[in-house]
Amino acid sequence: MSDYVIETWELSKQYNGKAGCKNITLQVPRGSVFGFLGQNGAGKSTFVRTMLGLLHPTNGKATMLGHPIGSVESRRKVGYLPELFRYPDWLTGQQLLEHHAELCGLSRIESKSVIRDVLELVGMAGRERERIRGYSKGMQQRIGIACALLSDPELVFLDEPTSALDPIGRKEVRELIVRLRDQGKTIFLNSHLLSEMESICNYVGIIHRSELVVHGEWRKLSSVAPQIELTVETASFAESDELPAFVTRRRLQRQDADRSTWLLTLDQHNRVPELLQALIGRGVAVHEIVHKQQSLEEVFLYWVQKKEGEAHVADHENHV
């Protein structure tokens, strides 16, 4: 069994010559919660729909659960909840699930116990006899996820699962995603809500203008531009004082009469002893140094701005 539930090689989908997603080479580890992050129109849904065989790739290849995309085998153990789905709201949750169970090819007897299990899993047991129109948005989302779980999928795609929800609905869906992960399922989440993704994803892929910028364990992606917070005696260190060249950026965070706190970006993690030596050598009174954990939003902005910068340089070179 492969360690990856999704592998793609230069996968592209164009719409009438216009890129939807372009040259995506990506691996999604089994058992991960993978956040596919990008701004509106970046290409997230196009990628997912191509993986599910709903769109035909223009170029490249890909496998899902070890089978080429487009094949029935690749979809057999996959669940999918599209963005902004609308179910007939006159149905009860139970009727909706029975209908989907039938589409999954479950017998009446099988579907009874499977529906009971998924209702339990999504926290909707006891509410299944109510009509969907009476459900809150969070409950509608959870009943949608229940539909996606009927086939006991190994891999579940959720397209913007929390974007239409209030904070309570979001929390419910986040907790559900963690429960699915604990059951050993791989969850592939499309989202542009970075703070939302930060607490549940362990892997991310960042897509920008149809291209994959970077992917991997997100805590590792955040170590590319290590940052520290340095608190010093205000009188001993001025804005104009030179710092070693490995400090690539500095920004004043807070200042009062006695102390100033600076956010420093370093070129490598292991620079702190050298930095301390340099500061103390020139008489700076250091009170505190704290490694700063970057947020997913900061990681995202770092990579997107880097990509934009590269595109800008390439444009410039093409014009000279």
Ligand SMILES: Nc1ncnc2c1ncn2[C@@H]1O[C@H](COP(=O)(O)OP(=O)(O)OP(=O)(O)O)[C@@H](O)[C@H]1O
């Ligand atoms: N059916 C289509 N026909 C033509 N162009 C499309 C179609 N679907 C998407 N696109 C274009 O492809 C690009 C990627 O769109 P896509 O919907 O995949 O992005 P997204 O990241 O999922 O965006 P969002 O977060 O807004 O859902 C956009 O430029 C979009 O306009």
